[in-house]
Amino acid sequence: MRIIGHTLGTPEQTLLEALELFAAAGLEGAEVIYQNDYRSGLPVGDDAAAAEAARVADDLGVPVVGLAPYTTGLNHEDPAQRRAALDELRATVDCAHRVGATRIRVYAGSWGADRTDHAGHWERLRASLSELAPLAGDAGVRLCVENHFGTMTQSAKETARLIREVDSPAVRVLYDQANLTFTHDEAWPEALREQGDLIGHVHVKDLVFTDPDAPFVASETARVKADERAVRSRAR
Numbered sequence: 602m603r604i605i606g607h608t609l610g611t612p613e614q615t616l617l618e619a620l621e622l623f624a625a626a627g628l629e630g631a632e633v634i635y636q637n638d639y640r641s642g643l644p645v646g647d648d649a650a651a652a653e654a655a656r657v658a659d660d661l662g663v664p665v666v667g668l669a670p671y672t673t674g675l676n677h678e679d680p681a682q683r684r685a686a687l688d689e690l691r692a693t694v695d696c697a698h699r700v701g702a703t704r705i706r707v708y709a710g711s712w713g714a715d716r717t718d719h720a721g722h723w724e725r726l727r728a729s730l731s732e733l734a735p736l737a738g739d740a741g742v743r744l745c746v747e748n749h750f751g752t753m754t755q756s757a758k759e760t761a762r763l764i765r766e767v768d769s770p771a772v773r774v775l776y777d778q779a780n781l782t783f784t785h786d787e788a789w790p791e792a793l794r795e796q797g798d799l800i801g802h803v804h805v806k807d808l809v810f811t812d813p814d815a816p817f818v819a820s821e822t823a824r825v826k827a828d829e830r831a832v833r834s835r836a837r
């Protein structure tokens with residue numbers, strides 16, 4: 602097990618400053634946001650920035666272990682938007698290969714109470730991951746689907762079902778108990794029973810509820826904003 606830092610928690614720093622912080626904190630690597638216009642991330646398709654980040658990370662002893670793209674279009678009903686999401690994840694796999702990362706955080710499309718045709722969205726999601734799996738496997742990368750609200754894998758049960766249907770060692774679960782707690786889904790014993798044998802990556806966050814009994818109100822999953830103040834977090 603390696604304890605690594607996540608650049609979601611360093612929005613005010615450049616990526617290189619974040620890597621220096623992780624090294625000073627004694628962390629063993631970094632998970633880096635992969636999207637344009639985020640100060641502490643890698644821009645999509647920027648090979649020069651990726652090479653420089655990998656060089657600095659290795660010199661500091663905090664290699665880039667994971668990438669975190671923010672595309673939610675893998676189940677989109679518009680073929681062009683679904684294709685764009687697939688292309689972005691292909692670019693992420695290429696970047697992961699370049700920087701030596703072995704994990705890519707993946708959102709399970711987009712889903713909410715206002716949506717219809719669950720079966721159609723689910724099948725497009727499953728097909729998208731099945732299409733990407735061989736590419737990821739060849740690159741030595743695991744696509745790790747997160748337990749996350751606003752997607753089709755809000756619960757551990759849903760996440761495990763998806764991973765088993767894709768049925769590829771290159772597609773695993775990203776276990777995030779804080780997200781499951783936010784949404785009042787599975788507590789950790791049940792979450793581990795549901796998906797424990799499928800976990801490929803874990804996110805760990807500090808969590809203090811001001812009102813533990815308040816109902817969860819879903820918000821749309823979207824790309825992280827540059828001025829976002831993240832909870833203190835670490836990822837394995």
